[in-house]
Amino acid sequence: MGIRILVVDDATFIRDMIKKQLRDKIPGVEVFDAPDGARALAQLKGQAVDLILSDWEMPNMTGAELLTAVRAMPHDGTIPFVMISSRGDRNHIVKAIELGVSDYLTKPFSAEELLKKVFKQLKLAGKSPTQAVRTASTQGIAFASVDVLTGSGGGTPKAVAPKPINPFANNSAGALGAKPAAPSAPVIKAVETPKAAKGKAQLRFSNNRTFACVIREMSLQLMSCLMQRTDDLPTVFEQAVVDIETGDGSNLARVNGYVHSIQAGENRPDTSVVKIVIRFVDNDAEKFETLSKYIAQM
The missing domain is CATH 2.40.10.220 (predicted glycosyltransferase like domains)
Structure with missing residues (x-):
């Protein structure tokens, strides 16, 4: 059976970015995701995973609550669990250790930092991938995000930044708060004017x-x-x-x-x-x- 990893974060952007890095660097990996701890727990009851990457601050069930629930599972209590959080202060890290976390990753992180944590835990669990991993860079994770947002797939993304907008213009096109052109389809969710x-x-x-x-x-x-x-x-x-x-x-x-x-x-x-x-x-x-x-x- 191949490597199976569960990614838990309430931010779709972060989940998609992590998933793409894992799929690009770990051959044959199966990646599952959930927007909060409650849905992650539901997935764990129906399938086995080799590693959990979870955000700390999430609605419905936090990463800390998910970690506590996972460690209480009779058969899955030893799953490697990497906590991800924008809070890297000592108190949070100590609390995570007390709850039984395997490792801790502070946001924002580079692709290299993410993969280093992932491979360390997979190796300890006896699940090291058979193919060597190319050294990742901060730029790599940034350009991976472009594919996620544009929906493009395959090939190496071109390092071409989109045309900058002027966030301080009063009425210019593309300015923050400027009235958008009439959409061709009904607008589902309006964007609040800053x-x-x-x-x-x-x-x-x-x-x-x-x-x-x-x-x-x-x-x-x-x-x-x-x-x-x-x-x-x-x-x-x-x-x-x-x-x-x-x-x-x-x-x-x-x-x-x-x-x-x-x-x-x-x-x-x-x-x-x-x-x-x-x-x-x-x-x-x-x-x-x-x-x-x-x-x-x-």
Whole structure:
């Protein structure tokens, strides 16, 4: 029997990104997924898996609750379980260890970091793939995300970024909050118009890259902000974690997302300011409520 892995995360973007990396790097792997712990538990009752990759913060049943339930199973209690979370502080890691976690992966992570954890646990479980794995890179996971979003399959994706949008234009086409053209089919879900806002946040990317930014606009779907230009700027579709700060400087919320667009902050090539738009991917009611209160106060 081949290797079977269960991926659990409430964010579809994250699940699809992980699934593609696993399928690209592990020959013959079977990957199952679930949006929360409750549905993951239901899948485990009907099929055996060799490894579980689970987010911590999810609706209905958290990763910690899922881990507790898995460890209590009479026959499956020893399944390797890797906890994934945007919270990498010592208290969370210690709690996960106490619950019986096999390993811990902090968001945002690169393809190399993900695969290193996966292969370590598969090897310990005696399930090492027979084919050598090519060294992954942060760019690899970013471009894998492009395939997920465009629906393309096969071949090597071209490293061509989409045309940047201007998130601060008032009425230009493609601007945040601009009225979209009439759709050819009925619109199922309207996108909320971002509310102009001022605030501070920290953007976290893989390989311990962090950037302070000033929030200019925010909605429940996305955030646009300004940050200083550096030599290691993030790329379009790269995974990100946003730590939003309150007025007293403490963190308000950690939100998972990806880079939707990035462009120069000024109309000159030597600009030191960059405009970046982060699209959120969480599907957590508690986070939505926190963001809604934050936006209402701005």
